[in-house]
Amino acid sequence: MAKYNWQQSNWRQFTYAPQVAEDLLLQFAEKVGRVSGILEALPEETRQDIVVDIILAEAMKTSEIEGEFPNRKDVLSSIRKNLGLHTDPGYIKDKSAIGLGELMINVRKTYKEQLSEEILFTWHRLLLGQDKRIAIAQWRTHEEPMQVISGALGKEKVHYEAPPSSQVPDEMKKFIAWFNDSAPGGKNEIKKAPIRAAIAHLYFETIHPFEDGNGRIGRAIAEKALSQTIGRPVVLSLSRTIEAKKSIYYSSLEKAQQSNELTKWIAYFVATTLEAQIEAENQVNFTLKVTRFFDRFKNQLNNR
Numbered sequence: 001m002a003k004y005n006w007q008q009s010n011w012r013q014f015t016y017a018p019q020v021a022e023d024l025l026l027q028f029a030e031k032v033g034r035v036s037g038i039l040e041a042l043p044e045e046t047r048q049d050i051v052v053d054i055i056l057a058e059a060m061k062t063s064e065i066e067g068e069f070p071n072r073k074d075v076l077s078s079i080r081k082n083l084g085l086h087t088d089p090g091y092i093k094d095k096s097a098i099g100l101g102e103l104m105i106n107v108r109k110t111y112k113e114q115l116s117e118e119i120l121f122t123w124h125r126l127l128l129g130q131d132k133r134i135a136i137a138q139w140r141t142h143e144e145p146m147q148v149i150s151g152a153l154g155k156e157k158v159h160y161e162a163p164p165s166s167q168v169p170d171e172m173k174k175f176i177a178w179f180n181d182s183a184p185g186g187k188n189e190i191k192k193a194p195i196r197a198a199i200a201h202l203y204f205e206t207i208h209p210f211e212d213g214n215g216r217i218g219r220a221i222a223e224k225a226l227s228q229t230i231g232r233p234v235v236l237s238l239s240r241t242i243e244a245k246k247s248i249y250y251s252s253l254e255k256a257q258q259s260n261e262l263t264k265w266i267a268y269f270v271a272t273t274l275e276a277q278i279e280a281e282n283q284v285n286f287t288l289k290v291t292r293f294f295d296r297f298k299n300q301l302n303n304r
Helices: 022-041 044-064 072-082 093-110 119-128 167-181 193-207 215-231 237-242 248-258 262-298
Strands: 147-152 158-163
Touching: 022 044, 022 167, 022 262, 044 093, 044 158, 044 215, 044 237, 044 262, 072 093, 072 262, 093 119, 093 167, 093 215, 119 167, 119 215, 158 248, 167 262, 193 215, 193 248, 193 262, 215 237, 237 248
Parallel strands: none
Antiparallel strands: 147 158
């Protein structure tokens, strides 16, 4: 019996219950609209600060999920530079932070564009261009199995094994075609943003096409899927929510990679996306209250 989803005869024929997470999807759509409305009411500088904070959280947490801890100040400097908020960020010591900041902004700026090999290779180069130990901006080619493993040496547990490298080019052509066909206006459009993001993330992580960086690029793909289907760059940090309950994320992903019936995975991912949007809404609401407070008392406050 085939152990993993990609080994099964119905691979790529993803199914799920029609009404999966219906209430959560409605809440998500409502909160997306609410956050957008509140942001529009804020002064431009305040709105920009909120967006930068959320992008920074996404950049830091998507790395921390993988056990990497870039310099926060350098990542922030790179993000602000790439948004055009300042042109002289000073010397950035952590060179990987430059690419990470560029990646975050590239994902947002190109959200409308169709997915392509070129875009994915660009993201990979931005993310890992400083790492000379791996092949950059190309699919993996090594003959040994691509496995997700935990445990001490000699006591390893294999959680997942991806398709052989020889299958990756064809698998990625089909993935890219699926992603673009499921986009707004596509022949197989998926209208509910979190469902499309859930499938896109799982599908990409299943192929695991790069030597390294698959998790971070897979989360960027989920963000692109959300933004495309919503129709504007999403204002939330999916990685911040995932990182807070990382063990649940990994166990959910491992179970989802054993079947092409995705109801449980989608339910998990929709709930996670909603939680991320609620967290963003709380952040925006708090900023709005602070702004209104200072507007109300601006003539009664001294510097102290």
